[in-house]
Structure formats: structure tokens, C-alpha cells
Amino acid sequence: MLSDVEEGSVMAHYVIRVKGDLSPELTKVFPSLMANREPAQTVLHGDLEDQSALTGVLNHLDTLGITIIEVVQLPSST
Helix, strand or coil: CCCCCCCCCCCEEEEEEEECCCCHHHHCCCCCCEEEEECCEEEEEEEECCHHHHHHHHHHHHHCCCCEEEEEEECCCC
16 A cells, blocks of 8 residues: 655655565666565665656556565654
8 A cells, every 4th residue: 555755744654565576676776675585575775865766667667567466554653
């Protein structure tokens, strides 16, 4: 489930779970995100500037044919 980023927020931390084991070459396409591999999944996580940046990541994953399982915005640590 996606939640709205509050206006004026600088960064939001997102967790994006995708189907399959993304190669290091694929995860390098998303330099602002870290990748943790789990059985049959890859978890991308990191800070994104705004909703537009999140949309760009999701669109890029879709273009690559990668199935998105879950997207979560974590509460800000500030």
C-alpha cells in the first residue's frame, strides 16, 4: 500500500519488494536504493526525494518486466 508523502518532506524511506533475484547489474540501475536478496525475492530500499522519484523507480521496474510485490513507505526517522 502506498501512502502520500507529506508536502515539504525532504526524503522518504521506501521498501520495494520484487519477484525474483535481481542481478547486481540490475540493482545498479537504482543507485539510491540498496538491494537485499531473499529467497525468490529482492528487497530494494532507500531514501527517495519525492513521489515522482518513487514513480520513476516503479515505472523502470515495470519497463524491465519485473513483478512488484509490495511497496511500503516507512515512517521518517526525524
